Amino acid sequence: MKDFKPIHAHILRSGQIMDSFVASKMLEFCAVSGRNIDYALHMFNYIDSRDAYMWTTMIRGFVQVRMPEKAIEFYYLMRSQGFEPNKFTFLFVLKAYSLIPNSQEAIILYGKLLKLGFYFDEFIRNALIHVYLKCGDIMAARLLFDEIPTDNVVIWNTMISGCFNYGDTESAQKLFDEMPNRNVASWNAVISGYSKCGHIDVARSVFDVMPEKDLVSWSVMISSYVQSRRAGEALNLFKEMQLSGIQPDGVTMASVLSACAQVGALDMGRWIHAYVAKNKLRHDVFLGTSLVDMYAKSGCIDTALQVFNSMPQRNVCSWNAMLGGLAMHGRGADTLALFREMESSGLAPNDVTFVGVLSACNHIGSVDEGRRQFDRMENEFNIKPKIEHYGCMVDILGRSGLIDEAKTLIKNMPVEPNVVVWGALLTAFKIQGDTDVGEEVMRGLKKMAPGDGGCYVLLSNIYAAGNQWGEVEKMRKMMRNMGTKGKVPGCSSIEVSSVVHEFFVNDKSHPQCREVYELISRISKPLEVEGYVPNPSLVLYNIDE
Template sequence: MSLLRQIPAVKFKYSNSCILSTIELCNSTVKIEQIHAHLITTSRIRDTFIATKLVEFCAVLGRNFDYAHRIFEQIGNPNSYSWTAMMRGFSEARNPEKVIQFYGIMRSKGVKENRFTFLFVIKAYALKQRYSEGKIVHGKVSKLGFDFDAFISNALIHFYSKCEDISSACKLFDEMPTKSVVNWNTLIAACFNRGDIENGRKLFDKMPETNIESWNAVIAGYCKLGHVDAARSLFDKMEERDLVSWASMISGYVHSGAPMEALKLFKEMQFVGTKPDTVTITIALSACAQIGSLDMGKWIHAYVNRFKLSNDVYLGTAIVDMYAKCGCIDIAMQLFHEMPNKNICSWNAILSSLSFHGHGFATLDLFRQMESTGLAPNDVTFVAVLSACSHTGAVNEGLRQFDRMLRDFNIMPNIEHYGCMVDILARGGLIEEAKELIKSMPMEPNIVIWGSLMNACKIHGYTEIGDNMEVYVCNLASDNVGCCVLLSNIYATRSEWKIVQKLRKTIRGAGFENKIPGCSSIEVNSVVHEFFVEDRSNSKWVEMNEAIEGLRTHMETEGSSLLNPSLHRRNTSIE
């Protein structure tokens, strides 16, 4: 039955209140189209208020901006409410350019702004960080007496903090006669966003009243700046937590390089009955990818399928990335090809993983498929492509792709791209060309680039490495003993024992034995166990050491048997 037939009849035509009630009950664009058709046939579309309600539904709830704009253009004399309805839709869709564009047209037509107009315009200028235009709007707000409106003042504080004028944000805050908890939260977030931990925490401690958003703002701020211990201390003190609290803390652990702690917290979140959303699951999958926790990653994937969570492009990419980084390239490729929508992050995830696992030719083939879709590569894409060229020894293809970066895509090569190119040339035996490329770099080469060159020099027996290379390497190699050893071996080949002695003295004196020890991990029954070199803190250390010694003895015995056939035959007969 048509929606219009469900509207009760009145003496003349459907009343305004009846139509407005029906619009508010709509849950699809199809039903709105029925009402729109009715308004056109009855000439009621000329009623600015009713037409604006249609615009508001399409722009804000339906996100159908083309249709909303068509209705808007049918309004004979749109008022500030009509213009603001369109701007609100664009603002909530995070399209500040359109908000600013509509605001400019509105002003040119002489339509006066209302306080909600200013709210969305200020938010747009904050997102675009257009300071001078925002200041002008602030002046208009003050003249009209809207500057003490709670929502507008909060938007202005956010605007100034986004434009890095924290003094103006603080001045506005101090001048407010009454401060809501939202105002406090905005200024606290502003302090943490600019790295001002001290003042952010002082504001939090001074708050007369806090809510869960206040705690979340401080926790997220600490996590963003890498202070996860301080964030966890606050998190543990929270009397009540919401999904944002858990997601912020889990994300903080992932980004600070503590994925095991992130997964522990993810499990704890479910234990207390908080259901994860797609954002939290995406973060947890990233933690699984970091440590290769395949069992946990599979469980999360099954959870997504079981509860039919919205598998958007970001979650789909995270699942592909997890399987790829856990070594399940075939599964990752299958899931990637099954994704209905792919963005550049999706392609980069699979390209980078293929390249990392040594599938150079497959990487280059998939890159050609990506280009055939019309999607433009970015700097991350080219790191994967150049790395693939290095693995496959495709020197000419590497040079071609490196040249295309700036010429075809306006991507300025960074140190990772130069590192790949040095590796490509050096592996191909083009040592002189690699050295020339290092000299031409617009930035100082790092230890990875020197390491690639020296490793190639050793492989190809190239000893003419340059007079001052040991100076560069010794200055950069504070955390990389391998480069110093390589350089030392190269000079030893040339019998330059004074330089060799100097390099070995550097190795001994650099305190490499005090650096972070090597670490390995293994997953057993969905639990990842980490082991560090010379780490005796594990309660099972004695048993593990005995097991390793047993394996070593067994391997030595097997090795002796293989070297001594008669002993091998004797052992076989006994068995």
């Protein structure tokens, strides 16, 4: 746009703006390439010799910046001024309707397309099927699909993706099996569909038998593992991708960085950072945010700050990653200072932002600041507090000894308290040495967390600290009856030479298991000599007894 404006000025001075071809190309640049729809609208209003192409360009521009209502308004304005829409106009209008699903409007548009003869165009039919799928009318979409048999692979792919989006994996697989032609996008749609439905292993089996894989195939599978918290498998697949000769892009790298963040694979994360710089990959806001998140979650908070400060552009996710990272490292004052900087930048916070802010208030033990920020959410930013925010406030109040206020907050919550909220209250009881837990806590736990061993162990510890051994035994029996056996064992991980090794409680599966336990034994003996005595106050008994 900076280069365009002097050219625009020259065209105005020379009178070439009267040439409809020149005017339409200028408009197309602003609305589509330059993505400056306001400037394009200003130009459009000053063009006298408008044509259908210019109207279509404006509709396309509004769709591209996700202003579908304005695009549809322009479509009706175009018709009211006597301009007849063409096939391309309808393609963008259908795209607008897919962004604001309305089946009634789609039916009206269907009639218009039929009347003008555009219905039989395969691009139009594909767009119309997509609109019906977005409207939730999968039956109408299937009727359109079945009405005129086609071997157009794009239409088949759209229908397959639509079935997956509604969880109908059986119909999607049947369509895939019946396809007259397939391309790599067809396979990618199936991998993505199974992943979205939670069938990651099925998606991987499809991925493994693909006759040809492209960058999207690898990226979709890696992203699916990351979103399913299967970071180790994501990193292994990324290494396979490198061996296959496929060059990753920024999207792939952002997913791999998320995997690194999940397991603290710092060496791999640093390698990716160096790879991005060396290969001059587009360092957009998403990749930058992923780097910040990875460094913060891997313990390198100062490096995360350096990356954050060097980002040319930041969105709310970037700020949230940095705020959350600082809060996670106990740097509450720095978190609040950064939040003030975020406010000064003019960017509005969201609900995730306030989780980090309230966590920071908890770390510095500031009840007043916590209350103030909690009140600001709804009063200043129109953000309704969620269960996470109430959990933070209960923790802030409880750790400061304000247990009665914490109880009142839970009682007046507009949503049912969950296990996190009750856990925060139990932690407060433990810290304050208060053994008068109360019946409402017991009832809440029985209702919300019948199988959560952690809360019952904590509750048992509270009773034991007050020598209420009868209550301790009652807790033990209750856990036995509910089958609470510590189903999820404790896990730790360590990265060595870019390989992440995971260890579970009493784990003997690691190939170097013997060496690991021998080293633990060698470390334990000098500790005992130095006078180290373990503190068993939080492990009063083994649930498995």
